[in-house]
Every structure is written in C-alpha cells, then in structure tokens.
Amino acid sequence: GGMTALLEVDDLRVRYGRSTALSGVDLTVSDGELVAVAGANGAGKSTLVNAVAGWSRGKVSATGAIRLGGHDIATLPAHKRTKLGVVLVPEGKSVFERMTVEENLRMVRPPREASGRRYEVSDVYDVFPQLPARAHARCSTLSGGERQMVAIGRALRAAPRLLILDEPSVGLAPRLVVEVLEHIRELVTSGLSVLLVEQNVRATLEVADRLYLLEQGQVVGAGPCTEMRDDDRIVSAYLGRL
Numbered sequence: 593g594g595m596t597a598l599l600e601v602d603d604l605r606v607r608y609g610r611s612t613a614l615s616g617v618d619l620t621v622s623d624g625e626l627v628a629v630a631g632a633n634g635a636g637k638s639t640l641v642n643a644v645a646g647w648s649r650g651k652v653s654a655t656g657a658i659r660l661g662g663h664d665i666a667t668l669p670a671h672k673r674t675k676l677g678v679v680l681v682p683e684g685k686s687v688f689e690r691m692t693v694e695e696n697l698r699m700v701r702p703p704r705e706a707s708g709r710r711y712e713v714s715d716v717y718d719v720f721p722q723l724p725a726r727a728h729a730r731c732s733t734l735s736g737g738e739r740q741m742v743a744i745g746r747a748l749r750a751a752p753r754l755l756i757l758d759e760p761s762v763g764l765a766p767r768l769v770v771e772v773l774e775h776i777r778e779l780v781t782s783g784l785s786v787l788l789v790e791q792n793v794r795a796t797l798e799v800a801d802r803l804y805l806l807e808q809g810q811v812v813g814a815g816p817c818t819e820m821r822d823d824d825r826i827v828s829a830y831l832g833r834l
C-alpha cells in the first residue's frame with residue numbers, strides 16, 4: 593500500500609429512477625495497470641464505467657467517491673473528466689462512418705491541459721500497424737476489428753491517463769478479439785492505465801492484471817487474474833470444463 597491509486601471508486605451507488613443498478617462498488621486502477629470488469633448482461637458494467645466517465649443516460653442518480661489521482665471527480669461533468677484524462681470508448685459505434693480513418697483520428701485534439709501521453713496520428717499508426725494502409729478509407733468500409741482500432745485510436749488522441757473501454761471486442765471474430773486485447777495489453781506495457789469491460793472472460797484473464805466480477809450491481813469477486821482463473825464462480829460461469 594501507501595501509493596494512491598490512479599482511479600479510486602468508493603462505495604459507488606447508482607440508480608435509474610427507483611431501480612438500483614450499482615449498490616456499493618469499490619474499485620481501483622493503479623498507474624500502468626490493466627483492470628477488467630466482467631459480469632453477465634445487466635450486471636452493471638456499463639453503468640459503472642459510465643459513472644466513472646460522468647456519462648449519464650436518462651434519469652440517473654449516483655453517490656459515492658470517484659477519485660482520479662486523489663482528487664474527487666464525481667461531481668465534474670463528463671467533458672471536464674475527459675480533460676483530466678478519463679477517456680471512455682463506449683460500447684458500439686464510436687467512429688464517424690462517412691469519414692476516413694485519418695479524418696477520424698485528426699479531428700480529435702488533446703486538451704491543452706492534458707496530463708496524459710499525447711498520441712500523434714503517427715503514434716496511433718505505430719500502435720495499430722494495420723491502419724496506415726486504410727488511412728484514406730471511409731470507416732464504413734472497415735472490418736469490425738479495424739473500426740475498433742480507430743475508436744481506440746481516437747481515444748488515444750485525447751491524451752488519456754485512464755483509458756476506459758466498454759466491450760471493445762463485441763461482435764468481433766475470436767481471432768480479432770485476441771488481437772484487440774493484445775493491442776490493449778501493449779498500450780498498458782507502454783505505460784497507459786486501462787479499465788476494460790469485457791465479455792470474453794477467458795481471453796481477458798490472459799491479458800489483464802486484475803479482474804472484478806460484477807453480479808447484480810455488486811462486486812462478488814476480485815483479484816489478480818492469476819488467482820481469478822481458479823475462482824469457482826469464474827470457472828463455472830465463464831470457463832466451464834476444459
């Protein structure tokens with residue numbers, strides 16, 4: 593202990609109207625850590641990452657502390673959190689389909705006060721070596737994997753301190769899931785901190801440092817992936833018999 597985590601979520605409770613989506617979630621992400629959140633549909637994974645980024649859909653009420661580098665950001669609007677380096681790639685479409693790859697990447701500029709690493713477009717191409725060949729292709733013509741790389745590339749352009757990815761592999765073929773997760777791992781190896789929602793628990797356990805298991809709005813298990821691989825709840829719900 594001793595070191596303050598980059599992200600600290602403390603007793604987070606979120607309700608949509610009268611229905612409770614999160615009932616007291618504690619979570620941390622340290623500098624340079626890849627932390628994954630898994631759980632069934634409706635467990636509250638998107639609610640959790642949206643609350644961290646300050647995105648609210650509809651009638652949401654949230655309580656609890658959300659600290660970035662020790663400072664409470666829970667009451668800041670989403671755009672201020674982005675400037676501080678909390679950058680969320682939401683589930684689903686987050687590229688402009690009718691624009692080219694390069695246009696998508698160029699239109700995002702790091703905020704002046706950005707404290708995260710600044711990625712030039714060429715840096716994004718270094719991260720995703722298959723993108724330069726597609727630089728002038730419209731995003732509507734990309735494969736699902738390429739499109740996801742552009743979405744992550746756009747987030748990198750915003751100079752994140754904490755990159756949050758909500759189900760980046762949804763809809764991708766298994767081979768591409770592994771490829772996208774390996775790219776995410778490389779980003780973390782180069783110093784980025786990542787909070788990842790992922791439904792492919794088997795593949796996630798191979799790349800993440802720690803995993804939180806969410807059920808009905810509560811953390812029912814958490815620990816290093818090396819240990820979570822043997823957790824009965826993980827094995828029975830996600831890994832099954834080999």
Ligand code: ATP
Pocket residue numbers: 608612613631632633634635636637638639640649650651
């Ligand atoms: P999925 O894998 O399906 O995305 P999830 O784990 O991300 O699921 P959430 O989307 O966070 O789960 O949903 C948690 C609970 O909150 C669910 O019961 C869901 O129906 C409810 N919920 C989510 N968004 C809203 C909203 N905008 N208004 C009302 N209820 C919502």
